[in-house]
Amino acid sequence: AQSVTQLGSHVSVSEGALVLLRCNYSSSVPPYLFWYVQYPNQGLQLLLKYTTGATLVKGINGFEAEFKKSETSFHLTKPSAHMSDAAEYFCAVSGKAGTALIFGKGTTLSVSS
Amino acid sequence: DADVTQTPRNRITKTGKRIMLECSQTKGHDRMYWYRQDPGLGLRLIYYSFDVKDINKGEISDGYSVSRQAQAKFSLSLESAIPNQTALYFCATSDPGTSGVIFGEQFFGPGTRLTVL
Numbered sequence: 066a067q068s069v070t071q072l073g074s075h076v077s078v079s080e081g082a083l084v085l086l087r088c089n090y091s092s093s094v095p096p097y098l099f100w101y102v103q104y105p106n107q108g109l110q111l112l113l114k115y116t117t118g119a120t121l122v123k124g125i126n127g128f129e130a131e132f133k134k135s136e137t138s139f140h141l142t143k144p145s146a147h148m149s150d151a152a153e154y155f156c157a158v159s160g161k162a163g164t165a166l167i168f169g170k171g172t173t174l175s176v177s178s
Numbered sequence: 179d180a181d182v183t184q185t186p187r188n189r190i191t192k193t194g195k196r197i198m199l200e201c202s203q204t205k206g207h208d209r210m211y212w213y214r215q216d217p218g219l220g221l222r223l224i225y226y227s228f229d230v231k232d233i234n235k236g237e238i239s240d241g242y243s244v245s246r247q248a249q250a251k252f253s254l255s256l257e258s259a260i261p262n263q264t265a266l267y268f269c270a271t272s273d274p275g276t277s278g279v280i281f282g283e284q285f286f287g288p289g290t291r292l293t294v295l
Contacts, residue, residue, distance in 0.1 A: 099284075108288045109221075169220055
């Protein structure tokens with residue numbers, strides 16, 4: 066079975082500071098990993114995904130994530146936060162063959178000026 | 179135009195009423211999904227369909243049913259709505275991906291906010 070744990074339901078940073086959102090996964094098969102963002106009153110938008118190959122994945126809006134198999138982690142980072150990054154972020158892992166994504170509970174990112 | 183649309187966007191109903199949420203997509207994807215989102219719980223899978231004749235229960239299917247009317251349409255029904263079904267409901271689509279990747283990314287609709295009184 067697959068599962069995702071997002072550490073910290075709420076993260077607050079100052080504008081210009083490093084953003085680090087933590088995600089650990091459990092998977093009995095090689096995982097496919099995703100980060101989605103949800104802006105207020107909107108649906109989910111894909112930030113980035115890891116399938117195979119390079120373990121450092123770059124996404125939209127300056128975000129990136131690194132797949133670390135030994136740590137079963139897929140943390141999301143951005144060097145410098147913008148006010149527009151304030152949103153809820155979801156980490157997800159693919160389920161076993163034939164099932165859908167398994168989502169974490171989400172992390173709300175607040176950015177202060 | 180949006181690739182994945184959901185109707186209605188907001189709905190308030192009473193306990194015991196039957197309600198249907200509709201999802202349409204123009205992405206040409208075979209795979210469609212229904213999730214519900216509750217604060218602090220993330221998204222949980224209700225049902226999914228890999229083609230018109232293939233429908234599967236997800237993690238929390240009790241109290242829900244679905245219909246895949248066509249490749250592009252996937253409806254979610256609450257036969258007798260109850261207050262704990264108050265939530266934000268999302269439809270999503272995906273294709274199998276390419277180059278051996280089994281699961282491609284999922285594309286989400288804007289959501290339907292359902293309130294059951």
